[in-house]
Amino acid sequence: MTRKELFKNTLRKSVHAWKLINELPLSDDESLMLRHFMDQPGFLDLHWRMFVPAIKGQGTEEQKQKWLPLANKMQIIGCYAQTELGHGSNVQGLETTATFDPQTDQFILHSPTQTSSKWWPGGLGKVSTHAVIYARLITDGKDHGVHGFIVQLRNMDDHSPLPGITIGDIGVKFGNGAYNSMDNGFLMFDKFCIPRDQMLMRLSKVTREGKYVPSDVPRQLMYGTMVSVRQTIVSNASIAMARAVCIATRYSAVRRQFGSQNGGIETQVIDYKTQQNRLFPLLASAYAFRFVGEWLKWLYTDVTQRLEASDFATLPEAHACTAGLKSMTTSATSDGIEECRKLCGGHGYLWCSGLPELFAVYVPACTYEGDNVVLQLQVARFLMKTVSQLGSGKAPAGTTAYMGRAKHLLQCRSSIRKAEDWLNPAMVLETFEARALRMAVSCANNLSKFENQEQGFSELLADLVEAAIAHCQLIVVSKFIVKLEGEIKGKGVKNQLKNLCYIYALHLIHKHLGDFLSTNSITSEQASLANHQLRSLYTQVRPNAVALVDAFDYTDHYLGSVLGRYDGNVYPKLFEEALKDPLNDTVVPDGYHEYIRPLIKQHLRSARL
Ligand SMILES: CCCCCCCC/C=C\CCCCCCCCC/C=C/C(=O)SCCNC(=O)CCNC(=O)[C@H](O)C(C)(C)COP(=O)(O)OP(=O)(O)OC[C@H]1O[C@@H](n2cnc3c(N)ncnc32)[C@H](O)[C@@H]1OP(=O)(O)O
Numbered sequence: 198m199t200r201k202e203l204f205k206n207t208l209r210k211s212v213h214a215w216k217l218i219n220e221l222p223l224s225d226d227e228s229l230m231l232r233h234f235m236d237q238p239g240f241l242d243l244h245w246r247m248f249v250p251a252i253k254g255q256g257t258e259e260q261k262q263k264w265l266p267l268a269n270k271m272q273i274i275g276c277y278a279q280t281e282l283g284h285g286s287n288v289q290g291l292e293t294t295a296t297f298d299p300q301t302d303q304f305i306l307h308s309p310t311q312t313s314s315k316w317w318p319g320g321l322g323k324v325s326t327h328a329v330i331y332a333r334l335i336t337d338g339k340d341h342g343v344h345g346f347i348v349q350l351r352n353m354d355d356h357s358p359l360p361g362i363t364i365g366d367i368g369v370k371f372g373n374g375a376y377n378s379m380d381n382g383f384l385m386f387d388k389f390c391i392p393r394d395q396m397l398m399r400l401s402k403v404t405r406e407g408k409y410v411p412s413d414v415p416r417q418l419m420y421g422t423m424v425s426v427r428q429t430i431v432s433n434a435s436i437a438m439a440r441a442v443c444i445a446t447r448y449s450a451v452r453r454q455f456g457s458q459n460g461g462i463e464t465q466v467i468d469y470k471t472q473q474n475r476l477f478p479l480l481a482s483a484y485a486f487r488f489v490g491e492w493l494k495w496l497y498t499d500v501t502q503r504l505e506a507s508d509f510a511t512l513p514e515a516h517a518c519t520a521g522l523k524s525m526t527t528s529a530t531s532d533g534i535e536e537c538r539k540l541c542g543g544h545g546y547l548w549c550s551g552l553p554e555l556f557a558v559y560v561p562a563c564t565y566e567g568d569n570v571v572l573q574l575q576v577a578r579f580l581m582k583t584v585s586q587l588g589s590g591k592a593p594a595g596t597t598a599y600m601g602r603a604k605h606l607l608q609c610r611s612s613i614r615k616a617e618d619w620l621n622p623a624m625v626l627e628t629f630e631a632r633a634l635r636m637a638v639s640c641a642n643n644l645s646k647f648e649n650q651e652q653g654f655s656e657l658l659a660d661l662v663e664a665a666i667a668h669c670q671l672i673v674v675s676k677f678i679v680k681l682e683g684e685i686k687g688k689g690v691k692n693q694l695k696n697l698c699y700i701y702a703l704h705l706i707h708k709h710l711g712d713f714l715s716t717n718s719i720t721s722e723q724a725s726l727a728n729h730q731l732r733s734l735y736t737q738v739r740p741n742a743v744a745l746v747d748a749f750d751y752t753d754h755y756l757g758s759v760l761g762r763y764d765g766n767v768y769p770k771l772f773e774e775a776l777k778d779p780l781n782d783t784v785v786p787d788g789y790h791e792y793i794r795p796l797i798k799q800h801l802r803s804a805r806l
């Protein structure tokens with residue numbers, strides 16, 4: 198499809214989905230499922246995942262009563278317009294202004310520079326009638342920082358932009374299809390007025406007289422919508438990883454290369470240890486991310502209930518966990534999808550393998566809802582704060598509880614003696630805890646050598662990100678182990694999940710061996726025992742690998758991959774797909790008479806001479 202066709206088709210699908218949700222009707226969970234099967238980014242994502250939650254989280258009761266019924270019936274369509282041309286990560290650096298005018302009781306929204314243009318918001322370019330806009334609030338000449346406002350963008354009769362608003366699509370993005378179904382947009386305000394009651398005032402307020410009343414709760418609650426989406430992105434990472442792994446695993450069982458001495462049957466590529474060493478950790482990651490996603494959902498629900506009761510104690514941890522796990526899982530999944538493409542050899546590069554589009558549509562997850570490095574630095578700040586408070590009497594809790602055992606973890610030596618010890622959950626956990634704590638403490642020690650903490654933080658950014666990743670990996674491993682300790686129906690299933698859990702943990706040890714050795718969390722002998730155990734786990738997973746991806750229960754239609762077909766009938770179907778290509782509509786291609794024939798004839802003529 199052309200961009201225009203793709204966009205229109207996505208509108209068609211979205212509206213059909215909305216109709217089904219209402220007519221059947223579907224529950225929230227079922228609607229989410231429908232979104233997955235629709236399988237295309239579109240304006241509904243931003244309306245339901247960001248616009249509505251922003252009003253719910255930051256609006257007053259009156260604002261919710263006014264706007265939510267309209268939004269819930271989709272009589273208005275909204276998006277989340279925060280990022281600008283000049284600033285995305287640095288939210289405090291946004292330039293759009295919202296100046297209160299006490300004469301008219303309105304805010305005047307203005308884009309003072311080109312870099313202040315809103316740039317990127319999904320659904321903004323062509324669809325949304327409304328947006329939650331983030332702008333600097335100015336009253337009486339004083340800048341109070343960034344706040345949210347509900348703004349109507351387009352005329353409700355003919356969809357034209359309201360006077361004072363310039364709006365459009367930012368253009369084609371990475372890949373063919375992929376995220377191009379979405380109208381990511383730009384927007385400029387030219388002294389555009391909105392009534393005062395359209396500032397989202399649950400946190401801070403502006404009175405009729407123009408007095409600014411600051412929030413009596415943490416101002417970071419304004420970032421709540423991002424926290425909520427980051428949490429869902431972790432579960433989505435598992436879905437995308439599982440999809441790529443399903444394709445690569447099934448195809449690896451079909452594909453044969455080498456291994457036959459005398460014309461006999463060749464080796465299935467899945468039997469090569471190199472293939473297993475690249476594939477099975479990704480299979481394990483798909484499961485690991487699902488379990489940590491379930492746990493994160495619980496954590497998010499818990500913090501939401503606490504916030505409603507004005508208990509803000511766990512907000513920093515919820516922020517660190519959502520930010521860090523969003524970052525870690527999306528980076529691993531993007532890399533994993535690309536690895537799956539390579540695991541499928543040349544055919545993985547074909548569009549009909551399903552992998553190129555999956556990669557193209559997935560990879561911006563490393564950037565949206567917070568650049569992955571910027572988010573790990575938030576985790577690092579949280580860790581540095583936690584380390585600095587050790588010994589102050591305030592015991593670290595939740596995912597940093599292990600830091601409370603700093604004395605032991607800083608000096609303990611791993612008691613792994615034989616390969617099977619690497620299947621001991623306590624020993625594995627302690628290894629990850631020691632590595633994470635030692636990396637964090639080493640950063641904190643290095644930071645303390647700087648007179649200026651911020652300057653030290655800047656200097657140590659790369660080390661801090663590594664310490665943050667180590668902490669996030671510990672969370673994923675520990676939640677996988679907790680899952681195994683819970684009730685799992687069927688001994689066989691439990692055994693398979695156990696194998697995957699230890700593959701996940703041991704492959705991380707192998708991948709980040711430098712960290713584990715340099716922090717003395719393990720010795721090189723213990724590292725080689727881990728490798729030995731890993732190989733043995735691969736052998737145990739091998740007979741069940743296809744069943745473990747069949748368990749994701751993805752239909753062929755959803756997978757959209759010739760290589761990942763359930764029936765394994767890959768080669769005839771590759772031919773079928775090739776023959777569908779428009780280039781094969783004619784035997785002699787368009788352009789033959791114009792370019793190829795004259796070229797060949799010229800050679801023939803010169804040959805005769
Ligand atoms: C064919 C295949 C198809 C596949 C289909 C897959 C199917 C998928 C199905 C469904 C998918 C649905 C997907 C969901 C929709 C996704 C749509 C994505 C659309 C994208 C939207 C966006 O990108 S919106 C814009 C997002 N922008 C950002 O994330 C900006 C990042 N920056 C920030 O968050 C902040 O600026 C930053 C945190 C970096 C710094 O903030 P700042 O105020 O400057 O703070 P700082 O001084 O550093 O810290 C102050 C203090 O506050 C703490 N803090 C910061 N943030 C938070 C927070 N959120 N909550 C709580 N506390 C916070 C911070 O830690 C500091 O604490 P202290 O150190 O002072 O204690």
Ligand SMILES: Cc1cc2nc3c(=O)[nH]c(=O)nc-3n(C[C@H](O)[C@H](O)[C@H](O)COP(=O)(O)OP(=O)(O)OC[C@H]3O[C@@H](n4cnc5c(N)ncnc54)[C@H](O)[C@@H]3O)c2cc1C
Pocket residue numbers: 243277278279280283284285286287316317318319376381561564565566567568569570571574658
């Ligand atoms: C597909 C897609 C959809 C989007 N949808 C929306 C939307 O609906 N609404 C919306 O408001 N926004 C949206 N965005 C914007 C998105 O949120 C931002 O692009 C994102 O937050 C990253 O910000 P940035 O582009 O400013 O990156 P930058 O911050 O400019 O990042 C550039 C580089 O600088 C590095 N960097 C930046 N700051 C630091 C630092 N402090 N320390 C170390 N390194 C740093 C980053 O790691 C990165 O490598 C979308 C983006 C994409 C790609």
